Amino acid sequence: MIITKPAFVDRLEEAETNMLSSRLRAIETIDGNSLGVAIETFGQAYAFSAKRMPGPAFNTVRGLHKEEERQIGEIISFYEKKELEPQIQLVPGAAGSKVMQALCRQGFCQTGFHSVLAGRCSRQVEERHERIAIRTLKLEDYRLYGHIYTESFGMPAFFKESVATNNAVLHEERNWTFYLAEVEEEPAGVAALFTSGTIAVLAVCAVLARFRTQGVQQALIARRQADATAAGCTYICGQAGFATTSQRNMERSGLQTIYTKALWQRVS
Structure with missing residues (x-):
């Protein structure tokens, strides 16, 4: 704790x-x-x-x-x-x-x-997710990344190319790692990890609707926890909407809510 x-x-x-x-x-x-x-x-x-x-x-x-x-x-x-x-x-x-x-x-x-949310880094047993395979993205995979990201968040299809470009530019950055999750060899979700000193950040996670509730997001969290530990990080953190599925999956993976931010905007 x-x-x-x-x-x-x-x-x-x-x-x-x-x-x-x-x-x-x-x-x-x-x-x-x-x-x-x-x-x-x-x-x-x-x-x-x-x-x-x-x-x-x-x-x-x-x-x-x-x-x-x-x-x-x-x-x-x-x-x-x-x-x-x-x-x-x-x-x-x-x-x-x-x-x-x-x-x-x-x-x-x-x-x-x-x-x-935040928790201590640990190597989780990824074998629990037997149907799910996770690998890091290759440079040629970012168009697929853009497709999964935009479809998962219900964004218009014309955003796919810009999402792909805006993430591919980070491919060679040493603090960034991008992941693809496949369920029985079918692309199901994507995620990213950013490291900052001894703290790792669950940067993004997107899972296609037909693969939700199958453990894909938790498998992506577990893989990033293991990689953060291997990179020498002590803590891993992430953000989520209050009481959302993403928050619950982080909590199931050992993270706890540390504080809640207030979001302010100007309203017309």
């Missing part, structure tokens, strides 16, 4: 921030930054943006502490100049009431919660 302490929360947040920064810095190199990636810091806060990838995944503010209260106007201006609406993630104990009041004055309100 992990005892939650502010210093450990800071380490988990740093690993997640490093992951997003690594991803966007790589995407920035594609076609002369055709997707309009920009990253700015405001004190301890990071403002991530991707002009041509609207939505909260890449247009988000992380690490906002009480000390950044007076910089909230500048942060919002950073996004307004790009005609983007950010999602602001607030970590319990880090952002105080003045930060929330300042966000309210800018038209923001809390719109959701996100669970952050």
